[in-house]
Amino acid sequence: MSELTSTETKTILRITDCQLMHLRTLGKIAFEKRGGSFFYSLPNGHxxxxxxxxxxxxxxxxxxxxxxxxxxxxxxxxxxxxxxxxxxxxxxxxxxxxxxxxxxxxxxxxxxxxxxxxxxxxxxxxxxxxxxxxxxxxxxxxxxxxxxxxxxxxxxxxxxxxxxxxxxxxxxxxxxxxxxxxxxxxxxxxxxxxxxxxxxxxxxxxxxxxxxxxxxxxxxxxxxxx
Known part of the structure; x- marks a missing residue:
């Protein structure tokens, strides 16, 4: 289950909104959409x-x-x-x-x-x-x-x-x-x-x-x- 908010994920990975969006659209990070919010699982190694x-x-x-x-x-x-x-x-x-x-x-x-x-x-x-x-x-x-x-x-x-x-x-x-x-x-x-x-x-x-x-x-x- 994806457990991190967008803000938490960006903070841990030290990336921007745009970079997080690219990871999501390229299928390089697991996520769930709940209502209008995204929740993420960290990639391996993080x-x-x-x-x-x-x-x-x-x-x-x-x-x-x-x-x-x-x-x-x-x-x-x-x-x-x-x-x-x-x-x-x-x-x-x-x-x-x-x-x-x-x-x-x-x-x-x-x-x-x-x-x-x-x-x-x-x-x-x-x-x-x-x-x-x-x-x-x-x-x-x-x-x-x-x-x-x-x-x-x-x-x-x-x-x-x-x-x-x-x-x-x-x-x-x-x-x-x-x-x-x-x-x-x-x-x-x-x-x-x-x-x-x-x-x-x-x-x-x-x-x-x-x-x-x-x-x-x-x-x-x-x-x-x-």
Missing amino acids: SALNHPLGNALLNWHKKKHDFPKTNEPIKQKSKLALERLLYEVLLPVNRSLGNPIITYGFTSFELKKHIQKSSPSGTAPTLDQHSSYEINSAGRQICSRGGAACDFYIEGLPTSNIVRFITQKLNYDRIYYYGNKRPLHVSIHLTDPLKHLQIMCESENGRRYPGKKAFGDQAIILAEGL
């Missing part, structure tokens, strides 16, 4: 990670960590999961609600080691899906859950609005909601999405702890009450 949101998924750490290496997925399954996170969550959110500002994205094994050494507080690499399907030095998957995850917010929009949109309309695995003025954590899974919404609470001394949770249709109801 990745949705070349979209600015894909770049943000990989390079989010540059403003936070003094990490000199590249933060690229090694496992092909990780790349597929990160692309699916774009297709199923970030791009639909961007079209409907506004630009997602990613505060925590993909975390390679090397970046994970750096963070665990320099600033591990609040991180849970074996659970949070930020390392996708990457493996550690012992050859074991860093996060047994797999999938892919990111934390983000939209400037000027309550986070609860984003949670309601995702639970009602999108295919997600897990959402962790920390409050209206904080980024949410959202993940996808390639095969078994749980559609799990977890509300996180904070004690008087600042310790976070899990509150209400729900799955599937019950998650939609829980999100309505935020």
Whole structure:
């Protein structure tokens, strides 16, 4: 199924309207017409990670960590999961609600080691899906859950609005909601999405702890009450 708008396709391929039209008329790009709009699949050799949101998924750490290496997925399954996170969550959110500002994205094994050494507080690499399907030095998957995850917010929009949109309309695995003025954590899974919404609470001394949770249709109801 074709999943990218004309604007998204032009941005990823770095081409003009005219060039996209020529690709379409020459049969060099797969597309569908829905109403008055075209939706595209990328040609072989191109990745949705070349979209600015894909770049943000990989390079989010540059403003936070003094990490000199590249933060690229090694496992092909990780790349597929990160692309699916774009297709199923970030791009639909961007079209409907506004630009997602990613505060925590993909975390390679090397970046994970750096963070665990320099600033591990609040991180849970074996659970949070930020390392996708990457493996550690012992050859074991860093996060047994797999999938892919990111934390983000939209400037000027309550986070609860984003949670309601995702639970009602999108295919997600897990959402962790920390409050209206904080980024949410959202993940996808390639095969078994749980559609799990977890509300996180904070004690008087600042310790976070899990509150209400729900799955599937019950998650939609829980999100309505935020």
